[in-house]
Amino acid sequence: MLKSKKIIILTIFLLIFSLVAVGCSNQTADAPTDSKPLIVAQRSDAVVLDPHANNDQASSRVMRQIYENLVNQNEKMELLPGLAESWEQLDELTYKFKLKQGVKFHNGEELTASDVAFTIKRALDSSHVAHIVEAINPNGIEVVDPYTIRIATTEPFAPLLAHLAHTATGILNEKAVTEAGDDYSQTPVGTGPYKLLNWVVGETVELVKFEEYHDEAKMPKIEKIIFKAISEDGNRTIELETGGIDIAYDIIGPDVDRITNAPDLNMVRDMNLSTTYVGFNVGKEPFDDIRVRQAINYVADMDLIVDAVYLGTGEPSKGPLGPNVWASNRNLQPYGHDVEKAKELMKEAGLENGFKTTIWTNQNQQRIDIAEILQNQLKQINIDAEVSVMEWGAYLTGTAAGEHDMFILGWVTVTGDPDYGLYPLFHSSTHGDGGNRTFYTNEQVNELLDLARVNADPAVREASYKEVQEIVRDEAPWIFTWTGEELTGIRNNVKGFQNHPAGHHKLWTVYFE
């Protein structure tokens, strides 16, 4: 008796101690306001600070502050002059860019056209970002004078300017890259308003204002920015509430109301360029039958699923492109929830007794939830689906090889141009690893996508893209699922912050009040 009492007391003591120990960790004292840095938390740390060494959101968000592009894209995805003051299209293949003069890199070098040529050629050699610049002909890059450059594409490529605004095409300094060699990612040199001060890999990236920044109007208002990696979603919110950070990216659904209602916090919400979809492997039975795909579209109650999983953030997708992407077709008719119709279609397809299938997803709680609900709803048309949660690498390899049945994945149309949001996903030349993991093939879609890619006339392009979206809606290689939202939580004294739909928000406009 005495012994068990001791055990119980010891257990209670241990529990209390562990609670206290957990609570004590990582308290940072506030710095005085005058030199107060802006602390921004995101889910993971930057992987690289070399735009050609990887293509991930966490890195892009930091690199947006360090590097600049020839062309800028504002929050409405409009194209504006960046390092190029002006440009003109010489013929259907060639653009001529006039560079701004007197632009300094962080190492003191001046920006010239040869840096631009160097950057694009280097990007073309990168296995991570070559697809973004692949339209450019490496032999068509011509330095006319130190401030003028001609860039030619192999074939006409209408969305070229949008691609030149992608963070992967941020302009590098040739000398800095050559000198640093393999260590370049740790010593990035750009022309942006902030330069790298210190990087503790996996934890924080510290940036400091670049005093010789070329644009007076865009001179940063805050001396120092610290990017902090906080992987646990709930913890970012808590850190924001306690004042440990000033800005928290990627707030999750359950926390949105909490931040909205907190007196000292603000939610900044804007629809972004991401979409989540449930894809069918149309190269495989029974999903090669359009009626089966449509039946599943009818039986899946997407509005309910999105509401349950994303808790009122973002919106149910109407089509493959979100509302922020140019030429997004807002008149598509959603399938709606119609079990009778679904049963009818399954009967027509000779599958009224259903079949066995699997739904693949990666380790993303929302996607797992979608898979679980879908699994449940598919029982209504006798489809027995098994959910398989896979490791990311295996997931990508498997879906690229066409080993899957149904799968859940996302796509971000970073450039804001429908070419980026449709061509890789529905053109038959991109089957598998290229992005078309449904193995969808439709000659008419191919033709329209090819046409819109080369045609310079926006009206022709818009019409083609809208038609593609209609065909895709009818032929249903996807269940359109969710269009995402940028959900940023900020403290009340943070002003001048605006979400960028591509997710890499500018921070040089931000100031404290």
Next chain:
Amino acid sequence: MSQTKTLIDKQAVSINKKRRSQWLEVWRRLKKNKASMVGLFIISLLVFAAIFADFIAPEGFDDQDLYRRFIPPGSNHFLGTDHLGRDIFSRIIYGSRISLQVGFIAVGIAAVTGGTLGAIAGYYGGKLDNTIMRLMDILLAIPSILLAISIVAALGPGLVNVMIAVGIASIPSYARIVRASVLTIKDQEFIEAAKAIGANDFRIITKHILPNAMAPIIVQATLGVANAILSAAGLSFIGLGIQPPNPEWGAMLSAGRHYIRDYWHIATFPGLAIMLTIFSLNLFGDGLRDALDPRLKD
């Protein structure tokens, strides 16, 4: 001649009696330890819940209803409902099935494989012993959860693979324990006697050595079940374990943690279930160890 036979018979009877009374003695001592009896009681409850889950659970483990999500614990739903509107109490009951299955089967795999290896190593000694035990040392050098993660990553997630992974990861400790016991027993006189009457190695190991080395294996296995359940829950928490919608406690905890500030019950109850199970297995294991230790005879 006949005299000796009766003598041996008598001896056998008395040994049998003695063995039976030895386990009775253990049970008597175990009963005195209240903490371990509490542990045993909770474990029995869990086993009962796992076997009769179909009758105890008010609902199925995957009966979703998206219109009744996040209901707090109350009269309709004893432990509330989760983020997909499933009854948490039912899921925990069904979850006990998975946890106990993983716990016992993983330990079974580990004890049988590790025990065999350890017995061979201890009995034959020499190079064979050296080879087997150095292999075990290599396995021991890798943290067991890390080893389990790599095995699951290679085999793919799922109930069976989790059992195999957790089982393999805990082989070395059984091998060591069995080897140590075999070493102390194999030089004793009764083994020599068995050898003298011509028993083969297999018979000596299975009939004479292992029964006498049972006590530490039982203790290790009881505590091992707790470890295995915890490892499986850990694997599921990071998404490498049991596949949805199966109600693995670790996976339930992981799915519920996003909502913990608004709906505490989703993550709390599976967590409590894990804690209670591990706690009672450990209490019982500790009690068993004390009861089986002859030096603690009162």
